[in-house]
Amino acid sequence: MALAILALRLVVYILALPMFLLNFLGVWSWVCKKWFPYLLKRLTVMYNTEMASRKQELFSNLQEFAGPSGKLSLLEVGCGTGANFKFYPPGCRVICIDPNPNFEKFLFNSVAENRHLQFERFVVAAGENMHQVADGSVDVVICTLVLCSVNNQEKILREVRRVLRPGGAFYFMEHVSDEPSTWNYFWQQVLDPVWFLLFDGCNLTRESWKAVEQAGFSKLKLQHIQAPLSWTLVRPHIYGYAVK
Template sequence: MELALSVLQLAVRILALPVYVLHFLGLWSWICKKWFPHFLSRFTVMYNEQMAGRKRELFSNLQEFAGPSGKLSLLEVGCGTGANFKFYPSGCTVTCVDPNPNFEKFLFKSIAESRHLQFERFVVAAGEDMHQVADGSVDVVVCTLVLCSVESPEQILREVLRVLRPGGAFYFMEHVAADRSTWNYFWQQVLDPVWYLVFDGCNLTRKSWKVLEQAGFSKLKLQHIQAPLSWALVRPHIYGHAVK
């Protein structure tokens, strides 16, 4: 099995040689940053259609974490195109953080279509360093399909805990590594090196649930599911919320 894995990984790398050349020349990152928002604007439409029930379930109790005034302050890390906006409760204030400024025009389109929300600002920053967001300043942090692609999920969660007020909550929905005994996990391993380059740093084999379990939240509600998605490689998912 290990030999087959190595041979297939080599074959995939050979097929993806042009991408590796562009990466070596320092051009692929620039291309990916420009291309990825266009891809994600289409992918999230499909993803939301297939995951709408799970998202409604996930975000159904957001309002319970509103502050004393009853107003919910929400920070979305890795906001992308704003695919989660329609699932947020009316009247909540939303601050968005994403390291890719090319998402801005797609994000503002979603904002214009989400009049039930109060938009605060868009911060161009990596989730590992959100120094523009004050300590203990938000009720809820949301992160969906992000932990798979960040450089340090551990540092992201440290920042989440910093910006959350005491008793605030972190909501997540992420694709993760499949069970090691499955063919899905085998093909995740085969394609992961090239997938990482093509999809802007996304890891197919990341075990994000382990990072969440070790992050230091006072309470963690986490479920493993097989998402009803067209792409089998990203069907293994976790979702839930954690309380500071």
Template sequence: MAFTIFVLRLAIGVLAFPVYLLDFLGLWTWICKKWFPYFMTRFTVTYNEQMASQKRELFSNLQEFAGPSGRLSLLEVGCGTGANFQFYPPGCRVTCVDPNPNFEKFLIKSVAENRHLQLERFVVAAGEDLRQVADGSADAVVCTLVLCSVASQERLLREVRRVLRPGGAFYFMEHVAAEPSTWNYFWQQVLDPAWQLLFDGCNLTRESWKALEQASFSKLQLQHLQAPLSWELVRPHIFGYAVK
């Protein structure tokens, strides 16, 4: 099986040689940062249509974590185009963090379409380094389709716990590795190297639930599901929330 995976990866690598060459020359990262927001704009529409009920379920109790003023102070890590804005409660104050500055103009458009919330600021930073966000300043932190691509899930989750106030909550929705010994898992293994290169570091084979279970939250509500998505490779999902 390992040899078959190696051969198929090699064949895919040959087909994707131009992209690997651009990456070797240091050009692919620049290209990817430019086109990825446009891809995510299209992807988000389809994803939200197919996952709307799951997102509504996920964020249904978000307002319960609002501070004494009743207004929820929310930090979204890896905000992308603002795909989650429509699911946030009215009056929510959102600080957005993303390492790609090219998402900012898409965020401004999303805010204009979601007048029920207020964008506090957009911070260009990786999720593993939130030094521009104060300790204990967020009632809730949201991270969807991000743990698949960060350099270190452990460092990101440490930063999440730092910026959350005591009793605050971390919400997540992530695609993960399929069950071992399934065809889906086999093809995830085959396609993972090329997939990471093409989709800005996205990893098909991460068992992200393990990092969440080890992150020292006081409470963890986590569900596994087969998401109703068109792409079989990313159907295995986890979602839920963790309380500091």
């Protein structure tokens, strides 16, 4: 299987050579940052439709982690277009972080559509360096479809633990690598290089559950599922929450 993967990857590289050349010159990444929010806006509508029940289940106990005031303080890392807003409890205070400033107008459209939230600010920053957020200052950190594209999973999870108050929770929902014995895994391995360019640094082959398991949380509830999605390549998912 390994030789077949290498051979087909070579074919993919050859077919997508213009794309890789533009990326080498820095043109592709610049263009991608501009158009990706428009694509993601459409994709998240589809994703939310197919994953609504899972998201509702995942976020059903968010309010349990509210601080002494009873008002939940929530930080969403890699917020994108604000696709999770409608699943958050009324009155919670929301801070959003994303490295792509081009998401801002889509994010504020989502804010306008979700008046039940108290939106505080949008910070343009990578999750690996959230110095604008103070230590132990939030009750909950949310991260969905983000660990697939960050540069350093261990570093972003250290930052998550830093900004969470003691007893706070980290919620996650991520697509991951499939079982090595499956055909889906085979095609994930073959198509990963071009997928990375088409979807702004997204990786199909990450075993993100390992990073979460090793992040040092005191309690972890993590499930592996085959998500009910139209795109087979991203059906393998993990979701759950971890307590600091």
